Amino acid sequence: MANKIEGLSFEQRQGKQRVRVARVWRNNDGCHSIVEWNVGISLLSDCVNAYTRGDNSDLVTTDTMKNTVYVKAKECKEELSVEEFAVRLAKHFTSLYQQVTTAIVKIVEKPWERAYVDGQPHEHGFKLGSEKHTTEVIFEKSGALRLTSGIEGLSLLKTTKSGFEGFIRDKYTALPDTRERILATEITASWKYQYESIFSIPQKPLYFTERYLNVKKALADTFYGPPKEGVYSPSVQSTLFHMAKTVLKGFPDIAAVQLKMPNIHFLPVNLSNTDNTIVKFEDDVYLPTDEPHGSIEATLSRFWSKM
């Protein structure tokens, strides 16, 4: 929202970032659950006088925003998805404060997973997993909603059924064609739900948590292919496209999906001195590198939707 001030255009927002909160639910059966969230809040509001006149009377303090995270976490009497919590927060800011026109809430969930002891789920023991569940909610006073979920740091690798050949070859090209290499990536994914108002959001408890787990599974299953024979990948680009298509085909309430898939190279190791070969590469010894890495990103959307 731009304001016109003294013939100039002015845009502003304020919020609180990196508000960390953990919430434990102690169920009657003795089983506990926990979530740990890192919350970022950004409010668009009519408070230009704070900038231009030193008049703070329209400001929601960022300290209040931080406190609100703890109040709302306290109010959640039942376990809920990170998306649902973000929606509740965003709704709170736009409905309580006349000045606030839009709330943008981003949350990263730390992957605490239930521990298993002797094959049994532990009632109150947890272990940190790897990839993180993320969400972004943009909620307007009018009721308009944009809901995005995602995954950060999903590291996948396969030791075969990957190649890269037939690319542009010129005097700068050193890369040989191959039909046998390791394919490794650390995926950042985000997907936009089609829900455009809070009234259209499914009310089923933990709906978005289940969706997150299913999207993650669909991405990984498509990357690997079936357990015995796998599936051949002619490029990261092709695998990325298949993964994105699987998400849109499998989940009708997802309108668009963005995938960032760095190509993390595993270089063949060949070592020799002037007399001898020390190590001859036979698809067995690799040098893993993350610097430099290929960067391959794409967004696939249904026709009517944007990310």
Ligand SMILES: O=c1[nH]c(=O)c2[nH]c(=O)[nH]c2[nH]1
């Ligand atoms: O799957 C790949 N895509 C590329 O665009 C690329 N570029 C490169 O050097 N190796 C690869 N691999």
